Amino acid sequence: MPTFDLIVRGGSVATAVDVMRADIAIADGKVAAIGHDLGDARAVVDAGGRLVTPGGVDSHCHIEQLSAMGVTNADTFETATASAALGGTTTVIPFACQHKGDDLSAIVRDYHALAGRGAIVDYALHLIVTDPTPATLTEQLPALVKAGHGSIKIFMTYDAMKVDDEQVLDILLVARQLGAMVCAHAENHGMIKWMVQRLLDRGYTAPKYHAVSHPRGSEAEAFNRLIAMSELIDQPIMIFHVSTAEGAATIHAARGRGVKVFAETCPQYLFLTAEDLDKPGMEGAKWCCSPPPRAASDIEALWQALARGDLQTVTSDHAPFSYDEKGKFANGPNPTFKQIPNGMPGLQARMPLMFDAIVSQGRMDVTDFVRITATAPAQLYNLADRKGSIAISKDADLVVWDTEREVTLTDDLMADATGYTPYVGRTVKGWPETVVRRGEVIVADGALTGRAGSGEFLPRGGGKAAEPTGRTAAEFDPARNFGAVLL
Template sequence: MNPPFDLVIRNARLVTASEMAATDIGLRGEEITAIGHDLRPGLAEYDAAGHFLLPGGVDSHCHIEQMTAAGIMNADSWESASRAALHGGTTTIIPFAAQHRGKDLTAVVADYHVRAEIGAMTDYAFHMIVTEPTEKVLTEDLPALIAAGHGSIKVFMTYDPLIVDDGGLLALLTAAKAAGAMVCVHAENHAMIKWATARLLAEGKTAPQHQAAAHPRLAETEAISRLIALAELTRQPVMIFHVSTANSLDLIRAARARGVRIWAETCPHYLYLTDSAMERPGNEGAKWMCSPPLRGVADQAALWAALRGGDLDIVSSDHAPFRPDATGKFAAGPDVAFNRIANGMPGLQTRMPLLIDAALRGKLTLPQVVELGATAPARIYNLGRKGRISVGADADLVLWNPDSTTLLSDDTVQDGTGYTPYPGMELRGAISAVWRRGKLVLKEGELLARPGEGRFLPRSGGDAARWDS
């Protein structure tokens, strides 16, 4: 006879990427072992009546305890970032081990492991940021690191200290293809941004609100078009990070229609905010600076339609936390031009609550929220036991109360920035409980997890990183 369940969650309204059903869930140890009605008693029981039960969120794009190329450490340690993630219903994260020029990639990844092991409360994997695709990196470091379970690489097509040119990108795509890794790309045209920035500064347009014009829409669409061509030439799939414009969506649809294997994500700030957020007095607008920048209402509508229609695969946070003070946004000074202000917004805590709110207001369905926020990122990044509720999967579960609300304010922020980009927004739905691998780690707002409990998730690039899978 099978041992009793360690926990049975009763009367849940289960939500997966494909269906919704009233059922019970039985857990043993760290995994889901039964789904059905009238499960026999567990050693512990949890009544989920009136609640939706979703898999824990998987945030596949977030910056944690990461130094910028300008030498600014972002505001989050692994402990504070994973605390924010759990408070937002996310149980698995994929941040970046970032190589800066002159640094040894293998040493960078080893150092990042040490910091994650000390502070992480969520489970995690890494993307490796590569800025110097040298012969050693391409033929020694990357193959060994990918074989050790680091199944994805990030590349920047812009930023002077980070940019990889087309030749370097082709070399990285080729190396990734040989080793079976995914390549993720920040796609903006570097020359266009430098040209637009220089013109704005010459005209005395230095306030944060001008950052949007400094990153013109064409900078994104041109770079995405070029990236698609490079991927098509090498027959290596790519993930296009933080798509922000309707024009970019047209390029992605056209490429897929002719058989190019590409993936694409967007972020909540492009769905909920526009560039008008930066039009605040003084430097207040710096809180809403990110790259690519916030866009317009028409782009928002196109992104929502793309999520509903399956043209975008993932909603990630692109959590890039900088305090709006001398330690972060204004490390270069309180009155500097927009091009010297640190870019990025916090988002780990608000990503899933914003998506749940969208579903409860009819902009998405709850299964679409599960697909975009958990199942697709786990599938695309080859995290086989994550992002789903099924027998044999990790028991990463979040219980949502649709009859409650979540008020976003600076007072409720759990990350290190001290502010939310959505102050005063009241969201439908609230988290009642979070389980990570079967352990209750958050209950009615009380954090029960401890630093160091998170687990590294080794992985290859998987099917999504193969052109002909």
């Protein structure tokens, strides 16, 4: 009888700390052995001449979610996670989104039903809180965090989604009590609203003005305000989709003085600029996302922030709105930039784009690629016991890369339901050839073999990063930290 279910043989195995030549043996969905001459298996993946990395963890993506504009994402869990798998991602963390008046517990049940039917890769859920009523804060959130939903997202902008500063403090305090991470879309709502109105009043309505309507200063200001509130409560935070040099500098300064702030950026801020929105007619709508792509100088600043460790992860912020009347043109054939649903697809392109930039072009090391796309997000969101690394007893989530294959990204290549990629025409070197999720080959020779509904829910707590300092309230100096004495 074969000793193992599967052996990935002959590859160079990369983790966040090292690269080694080794075979990987898998049994019961877990990594059972790493080494040479491991024996027999029921199946073998020949990784000779290939690089093997952990499956990607995309900790920020929107799937089957109703937007603040009332427009639903183009993707189902099946189409979104098919594209994730084909791009080398084996774990996703999308959102269970509460809108004003919603019962958060009911929303979470609905998302679990959708994911249970369609997910091909494994998944967890962030909880979006837009209506922090007493019932939400004192009844629903404690029960949901206990059930394994250890992260909460808030918006500091968008009329239909934002929470004000007092509500942010309430949520931070509850999160601290529960040991949950708080993630934030942080932009200054007043600055954006003020700019939008003045642009529209003057007839500047084309998609390219979306980039102008989000002043770059709105990001750093909101970061500073959120960081100050997190310091008051002594609650760790994750700042989503950093897009500007000033925003990265704000995070660097806060981390330098010991604040428990973590941050991510996205491919759209590492590879695109505001000029990408300046297209003929309405085509620029494809590139409308919030915050918008910025300038070339911001791209370089963000790469430097990744190298320093001020930004820990790169996520897709996959927000797929189709380029038709069901998506980008839900408000008519010639909407103003304000009427265009914000977001762009990216689940499938994230890993190849980052592999090309980091490994093939040599911006950083292959160990950095693994850390940024898999290991760090698993650690930050309390998935590291199973995901994000290649180690004995962890889930056998693996990607076998053809490091020499060059692929030009096209709309037709993408498996999501959006119908386009914002990275069309870009050529990447390095492509996922085989993808293994919990020991099952779900992509073979670049073709999807995974089944809808085979993905598993990953219950988790708030994560190591979300743990408070460990001091009791009595040990805090109230003159320095008033929030702590409320616990």
